[in-house]
Amino acid sequence: MRICRLDQGASPPPSLLPTVELLQPTHESDSLAPRTSLHPSNRPSSSRDATAAEQTPTVLPGHSLPPPRDDDTDHRRRFTVAVRLLLLPVPRAMASGAVDAAAEGVAALGISAGAGAGDDWARPSAPLRRNLRLLSDDQVELAKMLLNEGQGHVFEHWPELGVDDDKKKTFFDQVHRLHSSYPGGLASYIQNAKKLLDDSKAGQNPYDGFTPSVPSGEVLTFGDDNFLSLEAAGVKEARNAIFVLVAGGLGERLGYKGIKVALPRETTTGKCFLQHYIESILALQEASCKLEGECHTKIPFVIMTSDDTNALTIKLLESNSYFGMEPSQVKILKQEKVACLADNDARLALDPNDKYKIQTKPHGHGDVHSLLYSSGLLEQWKNTGRKWVLFFQDTNGLLFNAIPSALGVSATKGYNVNSLAVPRKAKEAIGGITKLTHVDGRTMVINVEYNQLDPLLRATGHPDGDANSETGYSPYPGNINQLILELGPYIEELKKTHGAISEFVNPKYTDSTKTAFKSSTRLECMMQDYPKTLPPTAKVGFTVMDTWLAYAPVKNNPEDAAKVPKGNPFHSATSGEMAIYRANSLILRKAGAQISDPVISSFNGQEVEVWPRITWSPRWGLTFKDVKHKVHGNSSSVSQRSVLVINGQNIIIDGLSLDGALIVNSVDEAEVKVTGHVENKGWTIRHIDHKDTSENEETRIRGFKFEKVEQLEVNYTEPGKHCLSS
Numbered sequence: 001m002r003i004c005r006l007d008q009g010a011s012p013p014p015s016l017l018p019t020v021e022l023l024q025p026t027h028e029s030d031s032l033a034p035r036t037s038l039h040p041s042n043r044p045s046s047s048r049d050a051t052a053a054e055q056t057p058t059v060l061p062g063h064s065l066p067p068p069r070d071d072d073t074d075h076r077r078r079f080t081v082a083v084r085l086l087l088l089p090v091p092r093a094m095a096s097g098a099v100d101a102a103a104e105g106v107a108a109l110g111i112s113a114g115a116g117a118g119d120d121w122a123r124p125s126a127p128l129r130r131n132l133r134l135l136s137d138d139q140v141e142l143a144k145m146l147l148n149e150g151q152g153h154v155f156e157h158w159p160e161l162g163v164d165d166d167k168k169k170t171f172f173d174q175v176h177r178l179h180s181s182y183p184g185g186l187a188s189y190i191q192n193a194k195k196l197l198d199d200s201k202a203g204q205n206p207y208d209g210f211t212p213s214v215p216s217g218e219v220l221t222f223g224d225d226n227f228l229s230l231e232a233a234g235v236k237e238a239r240n241a242i243f244v245l246v247a248g249g250l251g252e253r254l255g256y257k258g259i260k261v262a263l264p265r266e267t268t269t270g271k272c273f274l275q276h277y278i279e280s281i282l283a284l285q286e287a288s289c290k291l292e293g294e295c296h297t298k299i300p301f302v303i304m305t306s307d308d309t310n311a312l313t314i315k316l317l318e319s320n321s322y323f324g325m326e327p328s329q330v331k332i333l334k335q336e337k338v339a340c341l342a343d344n345d346a347r348l349a350l351d352p353n354d355k356y357k358i359q360t361k362p363h364g365h366g367d368v369h370s371l372l373y374s375s376g377l378l379e380q381w382k383n384t385g386r387k388w389v390l391f392f393q394d395t396n397g398l399l400f401n402a403i404p405s406a407l408g409v410s411a412t413k414g415y416n417v418n419s420l421a422v423p424r425k426a427k428e429a430i431g432g433i434t435k436l437t438h439v440d441g442r443t444m445v446i447n448v449e450y451n452q453l454d455p456l457l458r459a460t461g462h463p464d465g466d467a468n469s470e471t472g473y474s475p476y477p478g479n480i481n482q483l484i485l486e487l488g489p490y491i492e493e494l495k496k497t498h499g500a501i502s503e504f505v506n507p508k509y510t511d512s513t514k515t516a517f518k519s520s521t522r523l524e525c526m527m528q529d530y531p532k533t534l535p536p537t538a539k540v541g542f543t544v545m546d547t548w549l550a551y552a553p554v555k556n557n558p559e560d561a562a563k564v565p566k567g568n569p570f571h572s573a574t575s576g577e578m579a580i581y582r583a584n585s586l587i588l589r590k591a592g593a594q595i596s597d598p599v600i601s602s603f604n605g606q607e608v609e610v611w612p613r614i615t616w617s618p619r620w621g622l623t624f625k626d627v628k629h630k631v632h633g634n635s636s637s638v639s640q641r642s643v644l645v646i647n648g649q650n651i652i653i654d655g656l657s658l659d660g661a662l663i664v665n666s667v668d669e670a671e672v673k674v675t676g677h678v679e680n681k682g683w684t685i686r687h688i689d690h691k692d693t694s695e696n697e698e699t700r701i702r703g704f705k706f707e708k709v710e711q712l713e714v715n716y717t718e719p720g721k722h723c724l725s726s
């Protein structure tokens, strides 16, 4: 083995950069952003154990689904009415209501009067009435609203004045927050919930009158000429893009205690999802700018967080110097949670551990549209020539393999909306992209969420429901929730809707009488329902790519993953990591390298293909053209037991024969040729049981870890030409 100009030691981590900008638009000032939707949608919450009857989610009544597309005027008129109803400036309207004389008398003191004739409104709740002296005028109005909406139970346990007074005040602080962060206020939320819960109980079919059929979209074949030219078009457009990561989800199904974007995407390098996303955006930025010659564009990166994820996301960014991104490029939009509902009457659920607190949960990724709208960022970006907004989710480690070509499709086809899709296995937990034709002739191409597709098909003459065709896949492409929206039309639409996304509710009932819930529920909304409000003239398309290339999320905990029907994807930490090795192996094969076949192995009860553990930094292989350019000839080979980590922009693989572990790091200015035979004992894979608490959680949920027996690691830190050869 001959190593030319080998330097050891990595550069020290950069020092901490300034803190991220946290944008928190309130809906009080943006009261137009309605949550009551005209175009309801349906989707289950994280848990998937309820029966179909129990799971049927519901939409707001009075707005039959989907939107009227060919009678837009009528639709808009109804929409306007709905919005107006929501637009009442609730706190002020309430404050200007009848205020009793006693309260007026003490208003200057900031407290209301004690129980008296003017407090008759509080008669339904004796505990509240006894505590009225504690409340400010605004709080009195909130209390009135709660009683009006049938929420007297929240005061039932209140002791007399003087006991727990601070907690009582804190309770009202929370009520105020819930009230002011929901368009139309908490009363609207409760009223919407009542309607949706009624519909859910009645089993109302939101797709009444619609017939599903298989739509046609762009189907890409990895590596062919069309793919290459679309990738090139996408890279060119990338400098006009904005990336939006929705990362407010609890990740209940995975059960991981940290934030999902902090999980390692793969464990050869241990780089987390967020690092990979940021490095991919920066690589795109650089590649796109290079095409321009001189260009100083910084691609904006928005992260939507929630109270569950916000602090940890900011900490992850700050403690890693934003993974190389300029802090000013990153914008954080925090979504507010909504109140949980305990029963069919939409009674607010109290926290079992703190009766002075209302239980809350995230409202769904659909919040991203109203948050972007009210942030004012979209207009700013439009003024600086941005054209595309790309939305993506927290744990798809393969996503950036698909971004350049998908953006190329948007640019060349002129799509206002482009959804990325993959072939879907029947009953897989991803929505199906479906053409819906109404009896009155309207049509739309839209995501039908996975729990709705089966009942819809059964109700429309497909007795097998959500079933695979002779191809072994569902005929309906699977939506992976990577959306590319054209900025101009997006802004125009948001000016009308203010980011309104239809809500739905998905209570898990204890039994078929649908009278009680297994646990509290809440209203939700989904970002992929955005096209439902678009006029028929909008160019809505989708792009289908191979699953192995584009989609491998980490959503399921080991136990649930092991129960996934045979042949369906596990969507676990195990499968998510193995999918990266498989994709990289297949990409290198396509580029001419000889990559050994995988072996089958079982981790945490999941049988997966174990390919050579090959990874590279986004700067090395952003597009297939880049990979082809850096893999010379077809004489390189990598054995199944090998690990290959390529970490540097200008590393050329030319006649390498690898049987062991090889890690090559280089600075941009170094050009490194890797050739010859590298053999060592390499890294073995040790099985770990997910119940083995001696291992950390990140390891346990994937079910394996590498034992680094022997490896060759080389670091090129000096500019110039280098070679690593035997």
Ligand SMILES: O=c1ccn([C@@H]2O[C@H](COP(=O)(O)OP(=O)(O)O[C@H]3O[C@H](CO)[C@H](O)[C@H](O)[C@H]3O)[C@@H](O)[C@H]2O)c(=O)[nH]1
Pocket: 043, 044, 045, 046, 246, 247, 248, 249, 250, 304, 306, 362, 363, 364, 365, 392, 393, 394, 395, 429, 430, 431, 432, 447, 449, 450, 479, 480, 481, 526, 528, 553, 555
């Ligand atoms: O209130 C929320 C809820 C979720 N999220 C984020 O939204 C993304 C998606 O959440 P889930 O992974 O829980 O989504 P589901 O698996 O329920 O389903 C979604 O993702 C699937 C693909 O992974 C399909 O596209 C499906 O149609 C779509 O609804 C995640 O990044 C999550 O962090 C939020 O930001 N806020």
